[in-house]
Amino acid sequence: MPKMTETDMSLADVARLAQVARPVVSMWRRRYRDADLPFPAPTDSSSSQPAFDPAEIGRWLHDTGRGNNPSAHLDADAFRTGIAADQSGTDALTALLCLKVLSGERLSGLSNAELLDLADDHDPHNQSLYREMEATGDQLAFLAATADALADAAYSPAAAFDLLLTSERRLGLQGGEIHRDAVSLVAAAVAALLGSRDGSRLVVDHSPGSSDILLKLSEGYGTVRCALAWGGFDTAASRRGLRRLHTHGLVLEAIDDDAGPVGQRSSALHLAQFPHAGNQDPGDVTILNAIDKICLRLTDDDRAVAFGPASALCDALSVEGAAGESEAVRSAILRTGRLRAVVRLPQGLLTSKPRQAMALWVLGPAHAEVALADRWTMVSDLSGTSLSTTDIEDLISDLAAAMGNRRSVEKHSFRFARLVRTSSMLAARGSLVKARPLPRNRTAQPADAVLHVENLLSLLEQPETVRSLDVQVIPTKKPESPVERVLGDLADAGAVVYLPGNRIEAADLRAGDPGSPGAVTVITAGSLFDGEPPAVMDRFRFSAHYPAGRLTEPGDVVFCTGPRPVALVDPDGAAVVAYPARILRIVGEGQTSRGQLGLVAGLLADDINSQPPTARRWRSWTVRAVDVDQRDLLRRTLDAVEQERLAALERVNQLTQLATLIMDGVASNTVTLGEHTPAAPMEGTPQCPRK
Template identity: 45%
Template structure:
């Protein structure tokens, strides 16, 4: 092979990946070898602000000097490099390379040693209808032979055609297909969707086809292939469009040897699939990365409308569209119509971090299945789960998939299953909800009354015990059990949107401005996490006003909170403190508190699991208006008693220390009043 005809280029970051070292190590090699007998290869050019090097020269240098941790650097170089011209500035070359890889998979014969006409003949024979690769190969007027050599070398370096194809897609920015980069899911998300879809497929009576109706989508189908291994033959249906994203999907499936067929799409994105099928869809999709909530719900409706009871669907999309509140009126009505169809069997809110380009955007899973049309809509139910604070570990995925599969069954089947994450909610409650669909509904009827009665009895017992200790009862209030009448919890975001809460950022202060001698208190993460052990910090109010003119002080009743390393909060009852970032403030509107009580808000935050850092989605309990003031009074009394108890404990600790040190040091002698009195009486 004439390697000079296939010049591969790599950046210093690519060199580090090839050599299996950290990026700074390569810079050190380059600097130290500059004046030695074997200097690091010279840069070929500067592309988009980055120096690029000849990959063959770099591999030869690594082999000659013994640097790095990859003994196979020469053979692996192509997998970490890119051919000159394959980048964001030349989509045609990228398309041609992927087409040649698909051709190699279809024909099973090497691409090297063949001229242009031979390659075009092979492409025409493999793709007579020009459905996925012929046009891409034909469009490369110059350098087709050298591009074929590069594709073959990429296969040798990656050890297989599928791996070579995935190498090109792995760095989606460099490959110039921005739409794929914008919608790429993490491996954990792809594995979850694929595992759920595969489990649903195995639960059907006959072998289904897997359908991805989204334009340009193929990651989920590839996830099915990886999850299934060699145990299940995969037949895929993808849209019949002739745009670049649709053709790339078909080339990718061909490279992996997947039996794929065309799904005829009709006007408006509708389609028909007959017989057992499992649909997989991610929205927004690579072919339509700019889809809004209305477009996503319309696309899901196309799936729902053509489904029968022998079909299933697993859909992943932004939680803001599928399960969160604050939708527009039209989008909310559209979502309700989909829920009313009875096909939405499970709704699972997933954690943040599953979308590579938008790690702060939470995703949601909808699982569609049989509608149980014979069941009255008032009696229908939907499985919901909130995994916002969970990590998608293998055990979590396994148990969640088990819950999802169980949700497909009838009422009797579902009641027999022991759910780990999910719970059953009457669909009518979801239709009536204006907030999150995965919000835990209030317990009504006998269950709530029983819980209240138990709490009331325990309160009376504790008050009697405290009366025995010192003759007083802190917060001597009378409580009664009741059912119903409570306000539903709401997320921080919902309360912010309603104006009930205000969010105030913490102040960024120079640590040199803090001291322990000034009078203005400072509250930061240290105070929130370990309030008693932290040395008091303060700042001069004059310095604060002069150096930080836009800074703010707290007001009485502000809730100061942080999210890292774990959620923590405290109520600043006094006000007038300086909050230091990353600590922040939630301020309840005095005119319209919306049922919020500072102490309850802080308690809700402190009870959250350590990994739950999505503070805008935290659910806060609310208190009815008539109970707000009595609750504040009772909590204030209890806080006073707790302070007195802490003071008493400190005094007891000091007393014990003085006695121990005095007697052990010989400066004090303990006397027994009983023995002294007896001795005096016998004299």
């Protein structure tokens, strides 16, 4: 099979150049094959993988106005496949792009010797680019001209560098990258921990070859002092990472094997990412040993952030074999008291292993003023969270609060996190995020505790809490058998409309208050079968990611068919129904024709709940219809009964709160119970004689 040359573009390259989806390019090829301006023909028609000339593609996009890149004819050179077809070619081009930035010169026209002299001037210790340029031999001058062309097409050497990396990743020449959401999260955590220290704290990176987080930190949070502790620059990954940082203009204060000048600073924030470019498949023991070494270097002014697989950082570990070594190292880190926060993150944050869950550690000084047995760690399990911008901001707020003392932690309202005793995490020898929560004093001030109790007692004594239902029932003079209808026939007649549920990604759902700003209620199968409270998701995310999604209307019946038929009525509407739950919407009172018997939502839901467990076909269900003059009365009566049921549940909830407040208050010595003394009878009031 003929191979693609260095001047070729694949169909995927064309799509990236035009800034369109890949199928759009195939459609262009078919639709405009015989047009006045035909889509360019492949350079080799016999190949099963068509390749195209970049100049022809760029010209066609410019002349026809297709795509979303008005500068496609100028950018085409930067999107060629062949330029990243092998490791050595990419290394040479990235070295030349780095040299362009360091020297500030245009490289075209320089001889091989002049280029190597220039490289020696800017890389005297051969840490980033000299070796890669020297390895090209006689091709160096040609590649230098290519690097200039790439930088011009991509508008900057840094953009051209990143385009080369994108092509290499697409061709499978590189792996182990973390998702951009993870990059944003870790960078935000580092920025929050740096705080306002007038630039006095240094970021020391321990992830050889990986540069995404440092660049995100530099681009999004201003000037940051950085140092690299990558253990030398002998590996291709470390050298490439250093080239990328230089090309993006990041100023490094130390790039020694152990970031030596770091020892002269007042404080540092250590950053570690696993996997990283230097080790794309580290084991749990390797990860924990690396973090342990960082932990041993920390002073009380230092902080550390580690991002890695949940299997190493928070999931349960065995006490035998290699896992036993991991457990021993992790326990040793816990005993230092420096582990201040553990966060289990959702899947999908490691691009090469999208099903692997990741985790985040934050380390700082141990609580010197707290007894060893009482020290705590903040833990959070975000396995089912989508990590929206708001989620990241709230998590960062929790992490920042976790670095404070006990008083500041008590004042913070944690959204995702909870506190556990570090000693219980050690004793449990299991998942760190499932440890028993540390009891918190929920009635810290005596006056507040008494006020809460008195308010609840007042609510429980209100007359409206004792209600009565005004329902009048009269015996029917001529009782008849209930009128039943087949649900499928009602659907065919338009009396009910069937609507499928929305296929919502589990990562988009979270527990929360449906009434919170920006949230939309999500009714799941768990809400139907297990009585779980509805989930919530971000309203804007639902609109953006599920444009075809639909919301319920008041009175919709939400149901599932398996493992048994079950249904409920949504009285409020404006909720998302997540598949496999579905919707039945009554239309026009559920009548097949004017004057006929109709449906009531509450009765329909009850009939569905009464179906046999094996009745999985909803169209075959028989449901009861109600006479026209009884329909409104039945609906209003059912609504009134439901209000009474909810009021009774609220009273039970208030009684539960009262018991909790009294127990917490007495146990924490913030309230004291007194003997109940009956009021003395007024003078002249008759009294019943004692028996």
